[in-house]
Structures are given as C-alpha cells and as structure tokens.
Amino acid sequence: MTDGAGRDDREGKEAERRRRWRLALGGDDEDGLSERDLRMDRALNALYGTAPGGGSGRAGGSGRRGGLGASAPRVARWLGDIREFFPTPVVQVIQRDAFDRLNLKAMLLEPEFLATLEADVHLVADLISLRAAMPEKAKDTARQVVRKVVDELMAKLAHATTETIRGAVRRGRRTHRPRFADIDWPRTIQANLRHWQAEHRTIVPERLVGFANQARNKADLDQVILCVDQSGSMATSVVYASIFGAVMASLPVIETRLVCFDTAVVDLSEDLADPVEVLFGVQLGGGTDINAALAYCQGLVTRPAKTHLVLITDLFEGGNAPEMLQRAAALVAAGINLVVLLALSDDGRPSYDTSHAQALAALGCPVFACTPDQFPDLMAAALKRDDLADWAAGRDISLVRAGHADAP
Structure with missing residues (x-):
C-alpha cells in the first residue's frame, strides 16, 4: 500500500469514527453526515433531544424532550424510521425509552398506533395492564398484538419444553413402536443418521425410538x-x-x-x-x-x-x-x-x-x-x-x- 493510500485509509477511518460519535452524542454539526444519517439523527433526537445549553441529552442525563407530540400518525412514522435504521432488539429498547420519556402509554389506546409497534414481552405486559382503559376499538388490535407475541414465544419455547419435560417424566422403558406423540426425536435422529438422503436433505427413519406408552391414572x-x-x-x-x-x-x-x-x-x-x-x-x-x-x-x-x-x-x-x-x-x-x-x-x-x-x-x-x-x-x-x-x-x-x- 502506498503512503497516499495509507493516509486515505486512515483519514477514512477517522471520518467514520467522528460520524459514529456524532450520531451517538448528537449535536448540530451536519458535516460528514449523509441524508440517511440525518434522518437517523432526527429519529433519535425526537426521543432523546438535546440538553439545555446546546449539549446532547442522548448519552444520558435529563435532555429536553423531543417533538413527537401526541399525534398517532407522527409517532407511527417515527417508529417506521427507527425500524428502518436499527435491528429489532434496539427498536424494542427505544420503544421502552419512548414510553417512559414521552408518556406514550396513552398512545397504546389507539389501534392505529398499536399496529405500528414492534411487539415484544414488555409491550404485551403494557397492553395487559392498560386493557381496562382501552376503548373497544383498540381491544381487538391489542389482542392481535398479544397473539402475535404469544405465537412467536410458543414457537420458540414449546418444543424444548415438551421434549425436556416428557423425557424427565418418562425416563423408564423405551419402545421402537411409539405413538407419534411419544417419539423421542433426538434419539430417533441419532439412530437413523445412516439413512440420510442427500438429494432430499432429510433423514428417513427406519427405526423409531420413543417412550413406552405407560397408562397412568x-x-x-x-x-x-x-x-x-x-x-x-x-x-x-x-x-x-x-x-x-x-x-x-x-x-x-x-x-x-x-x-x-x-x-x-x-x-x-x-x-x-x-x-x-x-x-x-x-x-x-x-x-x-x-x-x-x-x-x-x-x-x-x-x-x-x-x-x-x-x-x-x-x-x-x-x-x-x-x-x-x-x-x-x-x-x-x-x-x-x-x-x-x-x-x-x-x-x-x-x-x-x-x-x-x-x-x-x-x-x-x-x-x-x-x-x-x-x-x-x-x-x-x-x-x-x-x-x-x-x-x-x-x-x-x-x-x-x-x-x-x-x-x-
């Protein structure tokens, strides 16, 4: 690498470092920021604002509040922006900050607003605690949001829970003729690895391993x-x-x-x-x-x-x-x-x-x-x-x- 190329590389890294610090801390300087960066900065500033005296409130402390106001469409557009700029876990953190800093819990009563939210366990808890205050038009939307989160969690947690608990309880006799609900899938897969079908990318089990059907009162x-x-x-x-x-x-x-x-x-x-x-x-x-x-x-x-x-x-x-x-x-x-x-x-x-x-x-x-x-x-x-x-x-x-x- 030539000295000129090395200098350009160092200057590029330094410019990127300044850009990142500017977006993290906020401020009025727009040099080096793209149009997308400015949109991201406005989305963050709407929530975290700037501290009195011109300093940024973004890195902590008591900044003045941003300008989302009480308009559901305006908040919905803001939520759309932060979903564009940040991954889901960060979006959920920003939403929770917004509920605390901007008192957005009142907005949860609006079905139009509910439909725009990135749903997670914390949002479900908020909806459940607020449901008595919800107008009827918002309750159906709230139920749909809760259903979405519950379905996602069930998909994530149900299989491991079922297999682990069933295995703990039925840890006695095993059988090679189990009912479908009693198949021990990890052991069945292990016992049939030699039957891997590369063209279908699957295993065709010839021998099932499962828990014996123990009739219980x-x-x-x-x-x-x-x-x-x-x-x-x-x-x-x-x-x-x-x-x-x-x-x-x-x-x-x-x-x-x-x-x-x-x-x-x-x-x-x-x-x-x-x-x-x-x-x-x-x-x-x-x-x-x-x-x-x-x-x-x-x-x-x-x-x-x-x-x-x-x-x-x-x-x-x-x-x-x-x-x-x-x-x-x-x-x-x-x-x-x-x-x-x-x-x-x-x-x-x-x-x-x-x-x-x-x-x-x-x-x-x-x-x-x-x-x-x-x-x-x-x-x-x-x-x-x-x-x-x-x-x-x-x-x-x-x-x-x-x-x-x-x-x-």
Whole structure:
C-alpha cells in the first residue's frame, strides 16, 4: 500500500469514527453526515433531544424532550424510521425509552398506533395492564398484538419444553413402536443418521425410538402448580409463566395448574388451552398477598410427594409475612417440592425482599431468578427431584443463601 493510500485509509477511518460519535452524542454539526444519517439523527433526537445549553441529552442525563407530540400518525412514522435504521432488539429498547420519556402509554389506546409497534414481552405486559382503559376499538388490535407475541414465544419455547419435560417424566422403558406423540426425536435422529438422503436433505427413519406408552391414572401423575405474582413489577414473568403453563398443560404426563395472585387469588388453570385468554384474565398491578396464594395452592395438593410448587414472586409480601413463612415451612415439611423464582424473565438481576428470600432458603427451598431459556431444564430437574443447588451451580446461577443477601 502506498503512503497516499495509507493516509486515505486512515483519514477514512477517522471520518467514520467522528460520524459514529456524532450520531451517538448528537449535536448540530451536519458535516460528514449523509441524508440517511440525518434522518437517523432526527429519529433519535425526537426521543432523546438535546440538553439545555446546546449539549446532547442522548448519552444520558435529563435532555429536553423531543417533538413527537401526541399525534398517532407522527409517532407511527417515527417508529417506521427507527425500524428502518436499527435491528429489532434496539427498536424494542427505544420503544421502552419512548414510553417512559414521552408518556406514550396513552398512545397504546389507539389501534392505529398499536399496529405500528414492534411487539415484544414488555409491550404485551403494557397492553395487559392498560386493557381496562382501552376503548373497544383498540381491544381487538391489542389482542392481535398479544397473539402475535404469544405465537412467536410458543414457537420458540414449546418444543424444548415438551421434549425436556416428557423425557424427565418418562425416563423408564423405551419402545421402537411409539405413538407419534411419544417419539423421542433426538434419539430417533441419532439412530437413523445412516439413512440420510442427500438429494432430499432429510433423514428417513427406519427405526423409531420413543417412550413406552405407560397408562397412568391421574393419581399417578406429577402435579405442577405455577403460582405467579401478578403485581406490576412481575409483569414479564406473568407473560412467560402463562406460556409455559399452556405448554405444560398440553402434556398428558403431568398435571399443570396456573394460579395468579395479587391481594386476591385467581385460578386460571381452565383457560390454559389458550394462553392469550389467560393473559387477558390477568389483573396486573395492585398489592401482594403471598400467604393467601400459598394457602390456596395448599388446598390444591392431593399428592404432596408428587407435587412441585413453583412460586414466582419478588417476595415483597403485603399480607401476613410470618404466616406466609410458616405456611411455606409446612409445605416443605409435607414433602412438596417448593421452588421460589424471584423472576422468570430476560431482564437479569431482579429486585426482591432479601429477608424473605433468606428465610425461605433456610427452609431448604431453592431461591433464584430464572430466564425463559433455562426454565424447561429447571422443570425437568425439579420433576426428577434433582438437587437444584447443583443444577443452578452448573449453570452459573446464583442462589440466595440463608443468612446472606447475595442477589441472583
């Protein structure tokens, strides 16, 4: 490379570096920005604005608000711009910032606006919490948005959940003449790799491997109770728990119930065939009475040694805390497998009541946060009565320990 070419390359890299910093920090200087860059800058500036005195508010701090106004068409055009410029995960972050900074939650009541949004779990939680305030014309659109997200999550999570849990429960005899629903696909594929058909890019299985059809009475089934806190802080956990509940309820090898609570308790088990209906039956917000919820679940238990109670809550108890802990101790003493999830979400480190978490850990309950991707393996380990402390340690998941305030 000649000195001139090298100098041009360095200058080009420096210009690109300045361009990126300008778009990240904002400002008035338009030198070096293309028309597309200027459109991107205007889209970001509409939300993050510029700080008083001319500085940018984009990198943090309290910038003045942008100029989206309250017009649904204007916001819709802005959303179209950010979808053009950024990948979906970034679009979802920008949408959440817009809801907080520009009070766009009021816009969720407009069907025209709803139809333009990039839907995700957080948006579903917002829609569920706002549905009572929605005009009728927006409710159908909201239901369509929720259905879209639920269908996408079901497609992502259902297969792994089904295979993992079925394998954990039916870990005994296998058969080479399984029913279709009982085929163990990973083992079947492995056993038939030599039958790969290159021209069709598929395997033609000559030998099926599956789980033996073990006729079971309902009294023989493991019972899973998902007991979910529906206070506002647990919104995304409610969405994921409803979807997992629907998947597990479709499996004949276990009995699944879904119980949601705030200061009241509602049993949504009968609606699990349709997780969208479950979500529209949830009342996000309000207080928290964990003791009342545990009392209700205690009444559902008929086979303590075969019952797995998954309590999903941040443990901020608004009811009778001492009685809640006593009830949890009674459940554990009865042989019920009590697992406490401080969150079932992608959001990372949850906020929770450390004293209650430590007290439950002292009873021998595993207490930690869990992501949706980890949940199928967690349920498989729970159904096998594996040591969940070892299970969590093998996945770098931090458990709350008795007497320690370490957060997951």
